[in-house]
Amino acid sequence: MSASDAIVHVPLGERAYDIRIGHGLIERAGELIGAATPGAACAIVTDENLARTHLPALERSLEAAGIRHAQVVCPPGEATKCYRWFETVCDAIIGARMERGDVVVALGGGVIGDLAGFAAAVVRRGMRFVQIPTSLLAQVDSSVGGKTGINSPHGKNLVGAFHQPSLVLADVGVLDTLPEREFRAGYAEVAKYGLIDDPAFFAWLEENHRGVFAGGPERAHAIQTSCAAKAAVVVRDETEQGDRALLNLGHTFAHAFERLTHYDGARLVHGEAVAIGLVCAFRFSAALGLCSGQDAGRVEGHLRTVGLPTRIRGIPGWDGDAAAILDAMFQDKKVKRGALTFILARGIGQSFISRGVEPSSVREFLDAELARA
Template identity: 45%
Template structure:
C-alpha cells in the first residue's frame, strides 16, 4: 500500500477505535493494495446493491482475487426499501452458510443504505467482525460513512434499530462520483452544505462561489468533500455516542425523517432530498423564533435554488401529508427524549443549537404554511 504520506486523509481520533478516511481516486480498482494493512484474513464478504454491482463489483473483486483473497458477493436490491431487519437476517444467514468467521472482513460497497446495512451486520454477526467501507455516493462520502452509525428502518421510523460500528478504514473513491445521476449528487450536496450551516460560515461562502466544482467533477471536489467531512469528524470525536454536540449533525433531520417515514421509503424522495427540505423548514423555524434573520433564510433558499436542491415540501406531497401526520411521525424519532421532540435550531449561518422545547403549535404552523404557500 502507498504510505499515508502519499494519500489524502483525515483521522478520526477515538479512544479505542481510531481510523482514517482516505480521499482520492481508484481505491476501488486497486482495493487489495489498500486493505492489506488492515486485515490478516483471507476471506472477504462484499455487500453491495444491484446498481453499484453493475459498475464496480468486477473491479473490486478482480483486485482482491488477484491477491488471492476468497471473495463472497452479496448483492441486494437498490434503494431504501432493503434497509430493514429482514435483509439483515438474509445476509447473515448467507454469510454463515459460507462459513464466514469472526476474523473475516466485511466490505460495504455502495451508498448510505449499503454502508448502514453492512456496518450493522458487521456489528452483530459473531458479536462483531471487521468492517471497511467504500462509499460510492457523495452523501455517503461526506456524511453517512463517517462516525460509526449503522442501522435499519422499521415501519415506525428511520434508523430505529442500529448500533455504533467504527470501520477499520474508509476509502472515499471520488472517481465513483462520475457515474452518479445529478439527482444523487444533489442529494449528497444537501449533507455537505449542512455541515457548513451548523459549523462553518467560511465553507458556506466558498460553496456559494464554487459549488459547480462538485457537479463538474473538478479537481477541487476533494477539497470540498474533505472540508465537509472534517467538520463531521470533529463533532464525532467530541461526542461519538451522540449524547451532546454530535446531534447538531441532525439539522433538518427531524423534519426529513418524518417525511421519509410517511412516504414509506418508496423511492419518491431520496434521503438527501428530504434533508434539503428539512433544512429549509428548520431555518423557517429558526426565523420564526428569532434566531436567524430573514436575509440569512433567503440566502440559503437562494443557494439551494441555484444548486437545484429541493426546498418545497409540496413536491413530495402525493399522499396528502399534513402537519398532524408529520407531528405524529416525529413522535417516533430516535432523538425524542422524555416525550419531547428534538430539533436542531440554526443561529444564522455557521452555528446551531439543540432544543427539545419547540412547541408543537410552532411546528404545525411552519408545516401548514409550507404546504399552503
C-alpha cells in the same frame, strides 16, 4: 498510497481509522484492506446496480491481494434497509464461513453502508467493517462515524448500533458514474456542514458549487472538508450523547417526510428530504425569532440554485398534513421523554440543539409551510 490521496484520521483510540479520499481506490482496495486487516477474508455487501459496475473491479483487487471473498447482492433503494434484508445479509455472511476476525465490506451508498455495518456489528457479536462509499452522500456523511442500522415501519434508522469501520475508502472517481439526481441529493449533506458551524465553508460552496458538480479539485476539497468536519464531531461525541446531534440539522423534518412518502425513492431520496429539512430548520428558526429571514432565504436560495427541492409541497404526490408530519416527528431518535428536539440556528454556521420544542409551535409552522404556494 498514491501521492494524490487525502487522508482524514479519526482518532478514536483502539477504534481509530483512516478515511482515504482519492481516485482509483477500488482498484487498490485489496492492497489497502489487506494492510488494515492482515489475513482477513471479506464478505462484500452491495446492490444489484453496483454488482454490475464496480463489484468486478473490487473482486479483481481482492484476488490480486490473495484475499478470500464472498458476496451478497441486495436490491437498490431505501426499502432494502429492512428486517428481511438484514436477516438475508447476516445469514449470507455466516454461510460464507466468515469468522469474527474477518471483514464485512460495504460497497455502495448509504443504504448498503448502514445495512452491512449493522450486520457487521452483530454477526458473531461483532466483525470488522470496511466502508467503500459510492455516492456523494455516503462519502461525506453515512460512511463516517459508525452509525449503522435499518428502518422500522415506525420510522427511519430506529434499529441499529454504533460500530466504527476499520477503514473508509472514498473513491472520488466513482462519483462520475452517479445519476445527476443522486449527486445533487448528496450535496445537501455537504452544505449541511457549512450550516452547522462553518459559515466560511458555506460561503465557499456558494462560490464554488459549479466546480463541485463538475468534478474538479473543488469536489475533492468539499469531500475532505465534510469528512474532517464530521470526524471532529464524532471524536467529541461518538455515541450521540451531546453535540453529535448537530449533525442531524434538518433531519427531524427530513425523516418525517421520508416516512410519510413510505421511503419511496422515486418520490423522494434522503438527500432531497434533507434539503427541504434544512430550509425548514432555518425558516422555523426565523419564525421563532432566532435567526434572520435573510439567512433562511440564503439557505433556500443556494439549495434551489443547485437544483434541490426546498418546499414540502414540492414532494411529488404529497398529501400529508401538519398533524401527520408532527406525528412522524415523535418517532425521531432525538425525542427524549416524549419531548421534541430540533437542531435550530441563530444564523448560518450557528446551529444549536433545542430540546423540548413546543408541538404547538411546530404545528403552526408546518401549517404555514404547507400553505406556501
